Amino acid sequence: MRRSASASKKKSGQSNVDSITSSTTDLFRSASSKATTKEMDRIDHLFNQYANKSSNLIDPEGIEELCSNLEVSHTDIRILMLAWKMKAEKQGYFTNEEWRRGLKALRADTINKLKKALPELEKEVRRQSNFADFYAYAFRYCLTEEKQKSIDIETICQLLDIVMGSTFRAQVDYFVEYLKIQNDYKVINMDQWMGFYRFCNEISFPEMTEYNPELAWPLVLDNFVEWIREKQA
Known part of the structure; x- marks a missing residue:
């Protein structure tokens, strides 16, 4: 009977540990999910600043404005590198999906973060x-x-x-x-x-x-x- 009680206590103790671990993991996942959601919301907000409202695309005019805010020429190679990072398909246009893909990878949800990410992006592209x-x-x-x-x-x-x-x-x-x-x-x-x-x-x-x-x-x-x-x- 003593062994059975001891085993029961061990099981109960392990169950409590597992429960705490599970709760901690759930909290971490929840916090991470919320942080990701907020980041994507900011990335979408930034997209909407440059997107043409009727087409829901960043078109050549929007890209020109983006370049102005990034303080680079529209012929700067880093803009082409940004398109590569987004896997943009059509020259002069960024879809919301492409924009999300690129900026999430660069961890850039503001124009300042994107500006700071460009030198690192250039290093990445220039790797053999x-x-x-x-x-x-x-x-x-x-x-x-x-x-x-x-x-x-x-x-x-x-x-x-x-x-x-x-x-x-x-x-x-x-x-x-x-x-x-x-x-x-x-x-x-x-x-x-x-x-x-x-x-x-x-x-x-x-x-x-x-x-x-x-x-x-x-x-x-x-x-x-x-x-x-x-x-x-």
């Missing part, structure tokens, strides 16, 4: 593990029509300068110069766009001794390299 994805995203983001597969040369030159200019200045300057004077290409497709990224990362410049046109390079890069070598001759 992320930059190739961002570079590809930049091309897709500039496709303005659903079935569009390529981008005009003028836009490509601007995009190259924004996305790659600070990292591969010489390569970008030469490639942009070539694209502007050549007559073979009116547009650039994704394969050509990614080929230039590979070129910048794999080929020493301006020597280009490793470049072999027999390998799987886009023809536009074969022509580009030939043009540079003629200039250097």
